[in-house]
Amino acid sequence: MISKYRINAYLKYRKTAVSKHGIHSPFVYDLVTKVFLKKKEKYGEDVAEDYRTECILNKESIDVLDLGSGKSGPRKIASIAKKVTNTPAHGQLLYRIIKYIKPKKMLELGTSLGITTYYEASACKHEKFISLEGCPQTAVKAVSFFEQNKLNVTVRIGNFQNTLLKALQDLEVVDYVFFDGNHQENATVNYFETCIPFITNNTIFIFDDIHWSAEMERAWEKIKMHPKTKMSLDLFHLGIIFFREEQKEREHFVIRY
């Protein structure tokens, strides 16, 4: 069930969100028209969606260790596939963004079953993609899916607290980071700050569920106001951060999506 908090947050978003006609920045206008609004262009979804269906039909339970919500215990794979993973539309959006920006070094916090990871990893020829997951049994399922499909993704199992910095050091720089793990304020801001020393001018950070809760909204505000942040885009379900030095004045856009 959608919480009252999210409904109110959505109504607030709809009031302020602008369409492509309200965007003065050529960089953002291009992103909106060439990437965000190309919703009918479908790529790479057969494999990911066949796998989602297979997971939804899977009656097996696994022992879930959720280091974010603390809700650990047996859980049906079907329930994870239905309730935890991003929707096909969001997978497609990430696919289009990645295809457009062509990152070489990619990082994801929160692999889960690997459905969204498939969209991300199949969108471009990257050098290295590390995806972090805290739940060993969920990660095993994702790894076997990646192996079957020969995806260039390395899954590292453990608490982000222990795996994030090492992954960043191994990547040396990050061009793309998707934050979809622990949806708590301090943790989210902390992961963001840990990634900052590894950014380049063209790095893009994408945060899932920035309006999920008051905590996530506070985290999003702090991230937007961080001295390194040059531009933020709020698409309601996702928040995107850019660090481009050519952007002289910091700007924030709330975009109708």
Ligand SMILES: C[S@@+](CC[C@H](N)C(=O)[O-])C[C@H]1O[C@@H](n2cnc3c(N)ncnc32)[C@H](O)[C@@H]1O
């Ligand atoms: C929302 S799910 C990720 C969904 C996935 N990106 C998708 O769209 O299919 C979040 C995942 O992050 C993992 N997680 C949460 N907090 C974590 C932490 N502190 N360390 C490691 N993994 C964590 C959970 O086990 C869960 O699988």
